[in-house]
Amino acid sequence: MKIENLSFEEAFKELEETVRRLEEGDLTLDESIALFERGQALARHCGEKLYRAELRVGQLVPSSEQDEGGYETVPFEGE
């Protein structure tokens, strides 16, 4: 899976797994280089996700349309 499409959680977990696999050893040089490069990219992706995120706050409101009991999400302006 392409790294830029991974959520923070997915990238974080895969990074953990990558380190674990490298720790296990028993890999060819090509395999370990591939893992290492992916691990580097995952770590970079995690860092970017952590520092570029902007908190989004939405508010659940009863739906304006006629479907009974429905809800929709609108941006929260309160604060």
Next chain:
Amino acid sequence: MGGKSLNGEGGRQLSMWGSSQAGSSFPSMQIYQVSQITAYIKELFDSDYALQDLWLEGEVSNYSRAASGHVYFTLKDEQAQIRCVMWRSQAERQAYLPQNGEAVLAHGRISVYEAGGRYQLYVDDIQPAGAGLLYLQFEALKERLAAEGLFDAERKRPLPLFPRRLGVVTSPAAAALRDIVNVLRRRYPLVEVLLSPTPVQGDEAPPQIVAAIEALNEHTDVDVLIVARGGGSLEDLWAFNDERVARAIYASRVPVVTGVGHETDFTIADFVADVRAPTPSAAAELVVPDRQKLREAVEGWRGRLMQLMKGHIGEKRRALQYREQVLRRFSPQAHIDNYRQRIDDLIRSALAGLKHRLALGRERLRTLDSQLQTLSPLATLERGYAIARHLGTGKVVRSVAQVVAGDRLEVRVSDGQFESRVEQT
């Protein structure tokens, strides 16, 4: 009360006029000691279950605390009063102790103080009457829901490590929401917050809190909920002691974290929740990871990756070097070098052998030569002997019988040879 009958046990049967068997017209009488009858009365009280565990409402008077630490007072209403005692051990545990004139709820058992000749309430808990009533309701509901299993530790669900969407049930106008949002923004802005607004105090609050919890569960894909309210009086927080709210939290599809009031406030909602946080901010901190820590973890792994990779490369390099060595050991070049050296060695030793044998030969030649010198017939010839041979055959003539007249002979003397002919034998 009681099914006891006062029989003659321990009492003395008396007859004023002698034995009753004498057919006296006076009935026999029971005469008791004060302590006997008091013990009997005490037993009547103590055997009555209704008197062992009760709440009594009344106004406090004659309040006093003795030097011993025990507390004495009287509870009264318009028609009656009852003496109360609270032992020091209980009084010391109380957050609240009443003053004269206050309306209270007191809990305990009623028994008889024999030395004082009176019954009294032995108090083990006392609450101010208004709050006391709420407290009683609270305790009763808590007990009931606990018995039903709503607070069981086994059903507490773990919180997601990295929540994607967080539902917040609180009032949109209140500080609690602002606190939560601030914490989330600082710690983990990756989460998406979904507010389900509701009033959080007043009689109308509980059904709306329930609706807000249900709306998030049924109409969104949040993976964790915060139910929060800032600090307030006991009455302000009362909506969170409502059974309907408790059941809505219990029924939630996703784990619920409560952050209601302050550190010291415990509500029924807190007991049902999967995790109870002391305040709304603390709830937000519990729900999300801290990005600073995550950042450190990521950096740690990045370093570990680097270190592992170096290790791997070093390992491969060492393996390569080892194989090179092995290869070198088994290479034909080594064999060739080996044989080349052996050939050199062989040549060297062959030469040495040859030289040695030459020297030996030379030596032997010298010896033979000198021997030859002594044995040589030439030396004999020097002394005047001659050797005669048949000219044709070269056979040496050793006997007269070997020659006939006319044979031609070659005669060798010390300094040369000459031909001769046999004339006569």
